Amino acid sequence: xxxxxxxxxxxxxxxxxxxxHNFVEVxxxxxxxxxxxxxxxxRIELTLDVRNGxxxxxxxxxxxxxxATASASLLTTTLxxxxxxxxxxxxxxxxxxxxxxxxxxxPETLQPLLxxxxxxxxxxxxxxxxASLSAALADDDAAASTEQGQGT
Amino acid sequence: MSxxxxxxxxxxxxxxxxxxxxxxxxxxxxxxxxxxxxxxxxTAQKPQAVIDAVSDCYSSYYANIHRGVHDLSxxxxxxxxxxxxxxxxxxxxxxxxxxxxxxxxxxGINLVANSFVRPKLRAGDEILVTAMEHHSNIVPWQLxxxxxxxxxxxxxxxxxxxxxxxxVAERLTERTKFVSIIHVSNALGTINPVxxxxxxxxxxxxxxxxxxxxxxxxxxxxxxxxxxxxFVFSGHKTYGPSGVGVLWGRYSLLEAMPxxxxxxxxxxxxxxxxxxxxxxxxxxxxxxxxxAGVIGMGAGLEWLMALGLDKVAAHEADLLAYAxxxxxxxxxxxxxxxxxxxAGALSFVMDEAHxxxxxxxxxxxxxxxxxxxxxxxxxxxxxxxxxxxxASFGVYNTRDDVDRLVASIDKVRRLFA
Numbered sequence: 001x002x003x004x005x006x007x008x009x010x011x012x013x014x015x016x017x018x019x020x021h022n023f024v025e026v027x028x029x030x031x032x033x034x035x036x037x038x039x040x041x042x043r044i045e046l047t048l049d050v051r052n053g054x055x056x057x058x059x060x061x062x063x064x065x066x067x068a069t070a071s072a073s074l075l076t077t078t079l080x081x082x083x084x085x086x087x088x089x090x091x092x093x094x095x096x097x098x099x100x101x102x103x104x105x106x107p108e109t110l111q112p113l114l115x116x117x118x119x120x121x122x123x124x125x126x127x128x129x130x131a132s133l134s135a136a137l138a139d140d141d142a143a144a145s146t147e148q149g150q151g152t
Numbered sequence: 153m154s155x156x157x158x159x160x161x162x163x164x165x166x167x168x169x170x171x172x173x174x175x176x177x178x179x180x181x182x183x184x185x186x187x188x189x190x191x192x193x194x195t196a197q198k199p200q201a202v203i204d205a206v207s208d209c210y211s212s213y214y215a216n217i218h219r220g221v222h223d224l225s226x227x228x229x230x231x232x233x234x235x236x237x238x239x240x241x242x243x244x245x246x247x248x249x250x251x252x253x254x255x256x257x258x259x260g261i262n263l264v265a266n267s268f269v270r271p272k273l274r275a276g277d278e279i280l281v282t283a284m285e286h287h288s289n290i291v292p293w294q295l296x297x298x299x300x301x302x303x304x305x306x307x308x309x310x311x312x313x314x315x316x317x318x319x320v321a322e323r324l325t326e327r328t329k330f331v332s333i334i335h336v337s338n339a340l341g342t343i344n345p346v347x348x349x350x351x352x353x354x355x356x357x358x359x360x361x362x363x364x365x366x367x368x369x370x371x372x373x374x375x376x377x378x379x380x381x382x383f384v385f386s387g388h389k390t391y392g393p394s395g396v397g398v399l400w401g402r403y404s405l406l407e408a409m410p411x412x413x414x415x416x417x418x419x420x421x422x423x424x425x426x427x428x429x430x431x432x433x434x435x436x437x438x439x440x441x442x443x444a445g446v447i448g449m450g451a452g453l454e455w456l457m458a459l460g461l462d463k464v465a466a467h468e469a470d471l472l473a474y475a476x477x478x479x480x481x482x483x484x485x486x487x488x489x490x491x492x493x494x495a496g497a498l499s500f501v502m503d504e505a506h507x508x509x510x511x512x513x514x515x516x517x518x519x520x521x522x523x524x525x526x527x528x529x530x531x532x533x534x535x536x537x538x539x540x541x542x543a544s545f546g547v548y549n550t551r552d553d554v555d556r557l558v559a560s561i562d563k564v565r566r567l568f569a
Contacts, residue, residue, distance in 0.1 A: 065506035
């Protein structure tokens with residue numbers, strides 16, 4: 001378990017938390033998605049500039065824990081320059097991997113995040129920016145929530 | 153940070169080792185480390201006396217109450233109804249007929265909102281709460297305001313997490329119809345000056361409800377000395393089962409209130425022309441209640457009273473003061489809520505680490521705390537933070553537990569430095 005903790009908070013994750021990449025609002029943005037975890041109050045807003053089906057620029061803003069922040073940072077660095085279709089495939093593979101699907105193939109750059117699988121209570125932290133991405137690419141103005149209800 | 157009083161577990165007169173021995177759940181390892189349970193603000197663990205009371209009910213005398221002439225039903229009814237007397241003593245209430253069993257604090261507030269306040273409310277009327285309420289003492293009033301055109305008026309609090317009585321007085325007007333306030337803040341630990349607030353409200357003939365979810369487990373409560381009109385609390389925070397709680401109300405007020413939920417057990421007679429309702433407290437207890445839960449709650453309250461609530465309060469005050477000293481002295485750690493009078497909870501944030509990360513790392517050391525907004529998002533907004541980490545104490549906690557907490561927070565600091 002201590003090893004799992006060190007994998008969760010490995011250097012890559014801590015570095016992306018301390019100095020997140022693309023921690024900006026892309027302006028003008030063609031797509032925008034809010035992710036919100038009502039259980040902890042964390043929020044991540046993604047902004048994208050999509051041109052000819054390709055993510056030309058992507059940034060995030062918000063307040064979140066180290067896992068969500070690192071996940072958002074790595075999301076942006078992984079997806080910048082990829083096509084929207086490609087991004088959706090990466091998102092699907094990442095989400096399926098967090099759900100326990102061993103067959104999904106996740107880009108190497110996202111591997112440091114997968115240690116979260118040993119911490120079920122933190123899966124939603126890693127998934128938060130991807131919920132934002134899903135909302136952004138679906139052009140859904142409503143905040144993508146990680147929950148149906150709200151805890152006490 | 154090290155020059156603290158070396159007294160172990162204070163001098164409350166409680167034998168904390170003997171108390172700990174009564175909690176089977178505490179004697180286990182979490183992630184290879186002995187469990188340190190510091191999430192009592194969310195829910196308390198259960199002593200053997202409570203586990204036995206629930207188990208004994210189901211294994212020897214359980215049946216539905218108030219309806220059978222058979223032996224088991226009578227025994228269940230007797231045990232269930234005896235808890236009203238326990239609660240009466242626990243709250244120093246004038247009468248056990250003022251004790252209404254609910255599903256918990258939240259239901260108690262909703263019951264008062266819908267049955268007592270709603271019929272009196274007109275558009276433009278006001279309900280007074282504070283900015284440090286739990287969501288359960290905000291949302292029921294918002295629903296009521298939406299339905300009636302009444303307005304929710306909020307008393308602010310200081311950076312330390314304290315109310316100013318002048319702010320309360322200023323907001324009490326001829327439009328104020330009800331005051332509903334948290335006795336002890338779950339997010340900040342503040343003990344509010346409720347006696348004074350009640351006095352101010354009563355000067356204007358405004359009734360007051362106290363949300364006692366976080367006071368009942370930690371200090372003696374005397375509803376007659378407090379002077380409140382309603383007092384609500386939850387069984388699971390007073391070392392009993394979850395899903396049960398108490399609404400205490402002055403009998404004269406309960407008597408004038410219409411039922412909230414209709415059903416069996418709350419009527420005298422029913423016909424399709426008209427039903428006649430039972431007297432309080434049965435009027436407010438429609439349907440088969442959580443029988444074993446109420447009996448377990450009674451066992452928890454008896455257990456607390458046998459320890460002595462004044463001793464419990466002294467022991468926990470010592471722990472909280474010790475934790476304040478030690479955690480407050482740590483670099484990069486900021487305590488949220490520094491009121492003069494506090495009970496139960498120590499909320500904090502760290503410069504580098506988010507409360508969720510703190511929670512995960514502490515859990516890895518076997519230290520269970522709560523991280524999040526504690527169902528008090530307006531409190532978080534007041535401080536401009538998304539969440540806090542909160543260590544909350546129970547009667548079985550020790551200074552050793554605080555030391556483990558501090559060592560683990562130090563680990564977070566090193567990891568995130």
